[in-house]
Amino acid sequence: MQIFKLTIDDIEKYKEEIVTMLKQSFEKSFPELNYEPTSFYDRVESLKVYLNEKKALVYGSEIDESLAGFVWFFEKDTPKGKLIHINHFVVDENFRRRGLGNTLWNMVEEYASKRGIEEIELLVTKNNENAVNFYLNRNFEVERLVMKKRLLK
DSSP states (O other): EEEEOHHHHHHHHHHHHHHHHHHHHHHHHHHTTTOHHHHHHHHHHHHHHHHHOOOEEEEEEEEEEEEEEEEEEEEEEEEEEEEEEEEEEEGGGGGOOHHHHHHHHHHHHHHHHHTTOOOOOEEEOOOOHHHHHHHHHHTOOOOOOOOOOOOOO
């Protein structure tokens, strides 16, 4: 397993793996929704723009020349100082339970520590129990709740 910072060229090289993982993530988090296949490619193109503008960082994990997981994040200014916002954190279903998530997570925390950043935030769908537990095991706390009311038509 190799962990590395992805470049725009890497994003292009691993585009299909990234699209697959984004699709897996969205299907797990939002099983009731149907996504246009192009929407995941659009996200990859957006990521390349963010990387080019130095507005995002991506660490990836490679196994046997395949991208097995990645974490896409950025620094965000808040009234309390900078924090890291994780935009996407995905390990391919075929590579789970091998410690990749832990290793990628450690890279994010190491990055934060080196930059003097003391807070990391993210959004996770409550029905994605594995992800919720992953973050709870890393001392995340629920700070805000997104509440919705569905109106009948």
